[in-house]
Amino acid sequence: MDPDHNQSPPSNPQLLVLRPPPVFTVNEQLFSNRFQILKAYDSPLSTHDFLQAEAQSVKAVLCSGMSPITADVLRDLPALQFVVSATTGVNHIDMAECRRRGIRVAKVGDVFSDDVADVAVGLLVDVMRRISGGDKFVRGGRWPVTDQYSLGLKLGGKRIGIVGLGNIGSRVATRLVAMGCIVSYTSRQIKPNSPFTFYPNVLQLASDSDALILCCALTNDTRHMINNKVMMALGKKGVIVNVSRGAVIDEAELVKCMVNGEIGGVGLDVYENEPNVPKELFGLENVVVLPHSSAFTNEGFQDAAQVVVANLEAFFASKPLITPVTNDF
Amino acid sequence: MDPDHNQSPPSNPQLLVLRPPPVFTVNEQLFSNRFQILKAYDSPLSTHDFLQAEAQSVKAVLCSGMSPITADVLRDLPALQFVVSATTGVNHIDMAECRRRGIRVAKVGDVFSDDVADVAVGLLVDVMRRISGGDKFVRGGRWPVTDQYSLGLKLGGKRIGIVGLGNIGSRVATRLVAMGCIVSYTSRQIKPNSPFTFYPNVLQLASDSDALILCCALTNDTRHMINNKVMMALGKKGVIVNVSRGAVIDEAELVKCMVNGEIGGVGLDVYENEPNVPKELFGLENVVVLPHSSAFTNEGFQDAAQVVVANLEAFFASKPLITPVTNDF
Structure with a gap:
């Protein structure tokens, strides 16, 4: 052929x-x-x-x-x-x-790896430091009414777990190091030349992380890898950023965990059933949703x-x- | 005493x-x-x-x-x-x-320098890569209707001018280098140990930059330093991020330049007359406005x-x- x-x-x-x-x-x-x-x-x-x-x-x-x-x-x-x-x-x-x-x-x-990594970090900063939330607060005219603006989470010193340390994940890591974050990762196999701590599975990584950034390919092994157990291990203040593919997360479980406050926040560029985004997320403040645009320049x-x-x-x-x-x- | x-x-x-x-x-x-x-x-x-x-x-x-x-x-x-x-x-x-x-x-x-630097970079990524704009696009239900989502500006290779290379500005520079940006700066005096190109004044820096990030103190010398001339030198695609003090920018001129499309976008944490933010900015897409929260963790x-x-x-x-x-x- x-x-x-x-x-x-x-x-x-x-x-x-x-x-x-x-x-x-x-x-x-x-x-x-x-x-x-x-x-x-x-x-x-x-x-x-x-x-x-x-x-x-x-x-x-x-x-x-x-x-x-x-x-x-x-x-x-x-x-x-x-x-x-x-x-x-x-x-x-x-x-x-x-x-x-x-x-x-x-x-x-x-060719898109740097751009996707930029948006991954942009989403993490946005969710943790409430940037689009702050923008809505100001545009909604609330600032002159109340100075009780909710506090964000400091990035410096936070433990960030990267799922998939490939072209994109390694670029995300470089950016996080510059922000003073502590980077660990899980991947199909350990990267011998990486300075970051390897975890053999995502559950252990989630237990030891303040946020997860998903940068892996969608395969049979990674489909619904981020399930209820992983989210519970990440915990109530934990943040998930996904710039890989929607189905790496069990989206129905993600919605439940967010609505019930079982995890702290999400920044999503991708979804299981694009262009449809679960509407339950729209009412939540600690959510940033992009239209699969992390490579859009x-x-x-x-x-x-x-x-x-x-x-x-x-x-x-x-x-x-x-x-x-x-x-x- | x-x-x-x-x-x-x-x-x-x-x-x-x-x-x-x-x-x-x-x-x-x-x-x-x-x-x-x-x-x-x-x-x-x-x-x-x-x-x-x-x-x-x-x-x-x-x-x-x-x-x-x-x-x-x-x-x-x-x-x-x-x-x-x-x-x-x-x-x-x-x-x-x-x-x-x-x-x-x-x-x-x-103590706030790293946190403010994080938000400065978050604002730059947000404006250039349209993060809060994308969030509004998705929450507004427009994604299933049109895939004509507007393209952002790539960060890699962009010339970013830092105004004030002090505690905050130098931390912003570290983050931008990790993103592949080309960093220059202007400051009261040249920093002999800095690897970045020094410009003796902000007008020249603006002419040679794709974006300016304001990190200087507000003094008699810096008040309204970012005036109409500087904005015209920055140009129609240029982006301004301000995490210093509102009055470093001539805010009335900034509003005019944004409304007329003379500059490309702004990410603002600070304003001349806080908590009041010029309402003319609220109708524009290429604007992100925070409630002076860059240190809020x-x-x-x-x-x-x-x-x-x-x-x-x-x-x-x-x-x-x-x-x-x-x-x-």
Whole structure:
């Protein structure tokens, strides 16, 4: 199923886009200069009918979390050889089926890691120091009425547990050290070169932490890893920040724990059923909810677009991919 | 006017409190165990009448920004020898009159510096990455309706100018370096040991910066230092964060520049006329407004209370103050 090495690369190879991610729309010309774009989203046909009618010979597709590559989609694309995702996580791609068919997959590598780490720390500071809460307090005209503004939690000296010390988690750690926090982590395996304390499981990490920051990939092992037990171990003043994937947390349990005051606060960028966010959280003060925007900067999307194009060009030129997905998810 | 060295320290010396700052209320017993508290705020009398009736022999007063030590207050306290402020800045104290009368002044030193630096960086991340804006977007139910969420500004590689590289500014710099920002500064004088580029004036710094973070004291030199010219030099994408004192910015000009889109965004903890915040800012998205809460943590207030008490005990024991105000403001 590798591209045919004897065939000269077509001058304008086809690229299927089911739904345009921002990485595509910030610089659509970068793509249209190089590829013949098949826009499923511009067609009056259903996705299935469009793929049947227009995409039977398509070899490459661009996807994101909003346009998952499911078994159904793969079934409609018999000639597919390459999936490139405009994202860091690939949990929206049926990797097992891709492997079975020899379809290669690339993601955007770590172009978003610094930006996501910035938002992770921004969410932690926001929840602990009540920044969006303070903004609502002032805009609501309450400051001149009462000076009884609730106190925040000091960051310095706090024990912060990072779940997943990869590209993003390690950047979060660097930022937390600069703030005087004490960083520990749990990860699939210990990082021998890391200066931080390793915990073999998230329950022990939660017991010894004032806050958890979730930076891991969503896999069968991490799905609902943050369950009721972990939240109870974190405790009533504990804070959870999630910039990974929503389903790493048991969201129904999270809502219960927040409503009952069993944990102290949450800063969330991701949810189990995006774009739907549990409405029970909206009435709570110690909550900050973002629309999966931790990677949303113009600069980052421009960089990511270059990486996506470079992967596509490598694929069509039968060269090694720039940022392939190699680990067996 | 020094305390009398021949007199043994009174067992319960008087401490005047005009209005109780949080540093006092978080641990009132710490104070009441050691001092006889004269609570002007509990009296039905006006401050002037209370001071005339009850405070003619008072030697020490605890103050904060909410209870300024003006020339009028000083006139009503003929025996005053010591002002201790529960704050880092002392612009609410008539320092000239204190000097003239030989009244000593202490502040809380740098116990709040890390906490204020955390909020400064939190405000910068919030404005640039639209955190409280994203929270409003999600809580307003707009995410399921539109995925056209506006993009933020990447922090990595941005040129951030720090105005005042003292206890707070240098801690802000440490945090920004961890985020991959390029830090420069202006200050009364160059810091020979600083790795950051020095600018002799704020106008040049603004011209070469993507954001300014104000961390300086309010003095005659810094009042309205951030004027229209500086804002125009910073430019339409430029961001201002202020955790110093409101009057360092010409607030009327700031409002005009924001309303007209002449600068890109602001994160403000302080204002010229607290607790009043210009309402024109409330309708804008690229604004985050806090109620002068950058030092508001329980841990920080407990630490500050210890410093205030230590200064008072030193004063009453005729020992050197712990954190005296020595520079000629």
